[in-house]
Amino acid sequence: MGARLSEIARGVTPSATLSLKTEIARVEKAYGVSIIDLTAGQPDVGPTDDVLAALSEGGRLHKYGPIPGEPGLRSLLAEVTNHETGSKFSADQIVVTVGAKSAIDVVMRAILDPGDAVVILAPYWVTYPEVVAIAGGSPVCVASRADLRPDLQKTAEAVSRNRARALLYSSPSNPTGVVYSREELEGLSRIAREADIWLIADEVYRTFAFDGGTAPSIFSTVCPYENTVLIDGPSKRFGIPGWRLGFIAGPQELTTAVSAILGHTSNPPRPIQHAVEVAYRSEQAREATRTMVRRYQQNRDLFVEGLNGIAGITCPLPEGAFYCFADVSALYGKVYTYDDDRSETVADSTGFRNFLLRKAFVAAVEGGPFGMDTHMRFSLAVSEHDCKAALENIRKAVSELHD
Ligand SMILES: Cc1ncc(COP(=O)(O)O)c(C=O)c1O
Numbered sequence: 227m228g229a230r231l232s233e234i235a236r237g238v239t240p241s242a243t244l245s246l247k248t249e250i251a252r253v254e255k256a257y258g259v260s261i262i263d264l265t266a267g268q269p270d271v272g273p274t275d276d277v278l279a280a281l282s283e284g285g286r287l288h289k290y291g292p293i294p295g296e297p298g299l300r301s302l303l304a305e306v307t308n309h310e311t312g313s314k315f316s317a318d319q320i321v322v323t324v325g326a327k328s329a330i331d332v333v334m335r336a337i338l339d340p341g342d343a344v345v346i347l348a349p350y351w352v353t354y355p356e357v358v359a360i361a362g363g364s365p366v367c368v369a370s371r372a373d374l375r376p377d378l379q380k381t382a383e384a385v386s387r388n389r390a391r392a393l394l395y396s397s398p399s400n401p402t403g404v405v406y407s408r409e410e411l412e413g414l415s416r417i418a419r420e421a422d423i424w425l426i427a428d429e430v431y432r433t434f435a436f437d438g439g440t441a442p443s444i445f446s447t448v449c450p451y452e453n454t455v456l457i458d459g460p461s462k463r464f465g466i467p468g469w470r471l472g473f474i475a476g477p478q479e480l481t482t483a484v485s486a487i488l489g490h491t492s493n494p495p496r497p498i499q500h501a502v503e504v505a506y507r508s509e510q511a512r513e514a515t516r517t518m519v520r521r522y523q524q525n526r527d528l529f530v531e532g533l534n535g536i537a538g539i540t541c542p543l544p545e546g547a548f549y550c551f552a553d554v555s556a557l558y559g560k561v562y563t564y565d566d567d568r569s570e571t572v573a574d575s576t577g578f579r580n581f582l583l584r585k586a587f588v589a590a591v592e593g594g595p596f597g598m599d600t601h602m603r604f605s606l607a608v609s610e611h612d613c614k615a616a617l618e619n620i621r622k623a624v625s626e627l628h629d
Contacts, residue, residue: 234359234360234362237359238356238359238360239356239595241352241353242352242591242592242594242595243265243267243352243591246265246579246589246591247265249580249583250263250265250583250589253583253584253587257584257587259587260587261583261587261588261589262587262588262589262608262612262615262616262619263589263608263612264588264589264590264604264605264606264608264612264616265589265590265591265603265605266605266607266608267400267467267605268461268462268465268467268607269462269465269467269518269548269607270607270608270609271465271514271518272465272466273464273465273466273501273505273511273514274464274505274508274510274511274514275510276504276508276510276511277464277466277501277504277505277508277510277511278501280500280501280503280504280505281469281497281498281500281501282497283500283501284496284497284498284499284500284501285497287496287497287499287500288496289496291493291496291499293485293488293489293493294318294320294321294322294481294484294485294488294493295320295321295322295473295493295494295499296322296496296499296500296503297317298503299322299499299500299502299503300317300318300320300321300322301317302503302506302507303317303320303322303458303473303475303506304316304317304319304320304475306506307320307445307456307458307475310432310443311429311432311443311444311445311446311456312443312445312446312450313443313445313450313456313475315475318478318481319475319476319477319478319481320473320474320475320481321473321474321481321484321485321488322471322472322473322493322494322499323459323471323472323473323474323488323493323494324470324471324472324492324493324494325459325461325467325470325471325472325494326428326430326457326458326459326461326472326473327353327357327472328470328472328492329457329459329472329473329474330353330354330357330394330426330428330457331357331360331361332474332484332487332488332491333424333426333455333457333474333476333480333484334357334358334360334361334363334392335361335487336480336483336484336487337391337392337424337480338358338361338362338363338391338392339362339391340362340363341362341363341364342362342363342364342390342391342392343363343364343365343366343388343389343390343391344358344363344364344365344366344390344391344392344393344394345366345367345368345381345384345385345388345390345392345393345394346358346365346366346367346368346394346395346597347367347368347370347376347381347393347394347395348367348368348369348370348596348597348598349370349374349399349401349402349551349593349596349597349598349601350367350394350395350396350596350597351396351400351401351428351596352595352596354394355367355597358394363391364388366384366388366390367597368380368381368384369597370402370404370598373542374399374402374404374542374551375404375406375410376395376406376410376413376414378410378413378414378417381393381414381417382417382420385417385418385421385423386421390421390423391423391424392423392424392425392426393414393417393418393423393424393425393426394426394428395414395426395427395428396428396429396430396431397411397427397428397429397431397441397442397444397546398431398432398434398435398441398544398545398546398547399431399546399547400431400547400549401549401551401591401593401596401601401603402542402544402547402549402551403526403544403545403546403547403548403549403550403551404542404544404545404546405435405439405441405442405545405546406442407442408442408446408447411442411443411444411446411447412447412448412449414444415444415447415449415450415451415454416451418451418453418454419451419453422453423453424453424454424455424480425444425451425453425454425455426454426455426457427443427444427454427455427456427457428457428458429441429443429444429456429457429458430457430458430459430461430462430472431462431546431547431548432458433462433463433515433519434462434463434519434522434546434547434548435519435545435546436519436522436523436526436544436545436546437523437545439545439546441545441546443456444456452477453477454476455474455475455476455477455480456474456475456476457472457473457474458472458473458475459471459472459473460472460502460505460506462548463515464502464505464511464514464515465514465518466502466505469498469501469502470494470498471494471498471499471502521610522548522606522607524610525606525608525610525613526543526544526550526606528610528613528614528617529550529604529606529613529616529617530542530543530544530550532617532621533550533552533604533617533620535621536620536621536624537624538554538556538557538560538624538627539552539553539554539556539557539624540552540553540556541553544606548605548606548607549603549604549605549606550603550604550606551593551596551598551601551602551603551604552601552602552604553600553601554575554578554600554601554602555599555600555601557572557578557624557627558572558573558574558577558578559571559572559573559629560572560627560628560629561627561628561629562581562584562585562623562626562627562628563626563628564584572627574592574594574599575592575593575594575598575599575600575601575602576592576594578592578602579591579592579602581623581627582602582620582623585623585626586616586619586620586622586623586624587619588616588619588620590602590603590604590605591603604616
């Protein structure tokens with residue numbers, strides 16, 4: 227009885243990346259150093275000038291707009307998505323949301339009844355299990371294969387054992403940078419179709435594919451499954467995560483239900499929608515994305531090669547997104563010593579994160595909250611200078627670890 231928080235609210239784990247920011251500030255103050263920050267989940271560059279100009283121009287749209295989004299933007303997003311993925315969406319199958327994060331949230335609220343299981347492919351974006359639980363669902367995480375690729379057999383078993391309502395994954399993947407192959411995507415479609423469940427494909431990093439390749443979309447498979455829901459948005463591709471715009475593309479039944487929910491909650495500001503429409507039409511913005519992908523690929527090449535040269539760290543080459551996910555578990559149990567002779571043992575990924583912060587002055591995100599405590603996630607969305615400096619510091623700090 228009384229004014230108390232719900233069980234759901236009490237069960238929410240605060241975002242690991244946010245608590246890390248506090249820790250970074252503490253270490254910077256205590257040691258009088260500046261930390262090289264490889265935690266960023268966002269590009270290190272912002273929107274192009276034409277897109278920025280469109281934002282202030284959009285200010286004239288000051289009245290309430292249509293709940294599912296501006297008609298021009300919805301048509302354009304359908305057109306761009308169909309062009310890039312081979313899908314066949316019409317404008318009324320697109321709903322614009324406050325970032326891709328709230329797109330996933332509202333989809334969960336539209337499809338889950340209390341206790342419904344959602345199978346999530348691990349390692350996963352930290353938000354997935356939380357957002358399922360917030361909607362009253364029950365997250366069921368399925369481990370990847372050792373090479374971080376999806377384990378289709380275990381996924382099929384988890385879907386059937388838990389009588390899942392949905393299957394959720396990201397490709398290119400945050401945190402691994404793995405890009406699912408067409409065969410793997412076909413496998414996921416098959417599993418979802420056979421179980422007759424929702425397949426939720428988060429493709430926010432689709433434009434971040436390295437080595438001149440493209441990241442296959444779930445809709446580029448031979449026979450896309452009709453109950454597939456696409457989560458996408460411009461945050462990463464145009465460097466505008468703070469503008470908070472994302473979108474859903476899916477079967478009309480779902481987009482209608484989602485719009486009904488959003489009618490009572492929220493939809494993105496109209497000036498932002500106007501500027502995002504300009505961004506998707508802008509050749510200048512597309513060129514900026516290509517330049518960014520080339521830079522992050524160079525960072526990947528030097529950073530992953532460097533990491534693999536450090537005894538005790540192994541890191542597969544990411545094919546996309548802008549992260550690398552390195553196995554550091556061979557260093558668990560090792561000890562580091564402070565100048566005043568105090569020692570600490572690296573016991574797990576949080577311990578490794580703290581070691582990197584205090585001894586290498588490098589911030590990276592521990593793998594635990596991504597569902598893989600053996601690993602660390604490093605963001606490549608930084609300058610080449612920071613990549614090189616971080617690598618040097620990590621190399622030196624690891625060489626000083628002892629038994
Ligand atoms: C896999 C994945 N999906 C969705 C999002 C959310 O993006 P947005 O900024 O559009 O909310 C992120 C952000 O980090 C992400 O990594």
